[in-house]
Amino acid sequence: xxxxxxxxxxxxxxxxxxxxxxxxxxxxxxxxxxxxxxxxxxxxxxxxxxxxxxxxxxxxxxxxxxxxxxxxxxxxxxxxxxxxxxxxxxxxxxxxxxxxxxxxxxxxxxxxxxxxxxxxxxxxxxxxxxxxxxxxxxxxxxxxxxxxxxxxxxxxxxxxxxxxxxxxxxxxxxxxxxxx
Amino acid sequence: xxxxxxxxxxxxxxxxxxxxxxxxxxxxxxxxxxxxxxxxxxxxxxxxxxxxxxxxxxxxxxxxxxxxxxxxxxxxxxxxxxxxxxxxxxxxxxx
Numbered sequence: 001x002x003x004x005x006x007x008x009x010x011x012x013x014x015x016x017x018x019x020x021x022x023x024x025x026x027x028x029x030x031x032x033x034x035x036x037x038x039x040x041x042x043x044x045x046x047x048x049x050x051x052x053x054x055x056x057x058x059x060x061x062x063x064x065x066x067x068x069x070x071x072x073x074x075x076x077x078x079x080x081x082x083x084x085x086x087x088x089x090x091x092x093x094x095x096x097x098x099x100x101x102x103x104x105x106x107x108x109x110x111x112x113x114x115x116x117x118x119x120x121x122x123x124x125x126x127x128x129x130x131x132x133x134x135x136x137x138x139x140x141x142x143x144x145x146x147x148x149x150x151x152x153x154x155x156x157x158x159x160x161x162x163x164x165x166x167x168x169x170x171x172x173x174x175x176x177x178x179x180x
Numbered sequence: 181x182x183x184x185x186x187x188x189x190x191x192x193x194x195x196x197x198x199x200x201x202x203x204x205x206x207x208x209x210x211x212x213x214x215x216x217x218x219x220x221x222x223x224x225x226x227x228x229x230x231x232x233x234x235x236x237x238x239x240x241x242x243x244x245x246x247x248x249x250x251x252x253x254x255x256x257x258x259x260x261x262x263x264x265x266x267x268x269x270x271x272x273x274x275x
Contacts (some may be wrong), residue, residue: 009248009249009264012253043250044250045250047249048249048250048251068258083237084235084237085237085240086239086240086241088249108238109262110234111234112234125266138198152263153257153265154257154262154264155267156269158267159264
């Protein structure tokens with residue numbers, strides 16, 4: 001199963017928005033292993049416990065379906081030291097370096113995206129993860145499209161539009177595979 | 181509402197007193213409270229511009245403002261601002 005590390009922003013978005021009667025996080029969890037650092041847990045589920053999405057995240061952490069991990073190895077501490085990143089972003093990147101099977105960091109933050117990419121990590125935005133799961137057949141293209149549309153307000157112009165074009169390509173591939 | 185004691189510059193206090201004396205302003209405390217709110221909003225907007233430009237992350241932004249990341253997410257959402265700073269920057273009116 002695909003393993004990814006979530007930064008706080010995408011975690012909040014996934015726990016907040018609903019598509020087709022189900023929270024986005026609950027569309028994702030059966031299809032990928034989501035890990036978060038303890039500092040992201042603190043930011044979203046502890047300090048954010050007054051928000052419904054903070055409760056959603058907290059419940060899934062307690063149930064063990066979102067895996068909260070302390071950062072024990074900070075091999076990139078010096079690389080990241082002078083970036084103006086918060087603890088959650090730094091720890092999310094560090095967790096990617098700590099857990100071998102991590103496929104990608106999921107972040108919607110430009111600086112975290114750049115820092116992670118420069119360290120040789122794969123960085124995805126939340127819409128990229130949705131698309132990846134659609135490409136793998138883990139999410140139907142209809143569900144993926146509905147998710148992309150519902151999270152649209154949290155993104156700048158161009159991001160979701162880009163993903164929707166990519167999703168059309170996935171749909172074409174699926175169609176040609178089924179007819180060929 | 182929480183009440184705190186804060187040092188205020190003499191000129192700000194004099195301005196508040198003059199406004200009250202001239203009958204243009206309300207209660208001095210209310211005037212000072214309004215200034216604090218405006219200062220917070222100004223700081224949020226300044227930091228948002230840095231975030232928007234990709235100079236600082238969302239977590240750093242929250243920390244600098246003294247908010248938790250979730251509270252900042254809510255504040256931005258309330259103002260209709262994206263919480264992601266990747267993608268095209270919103271166009272400025274008139275540009």
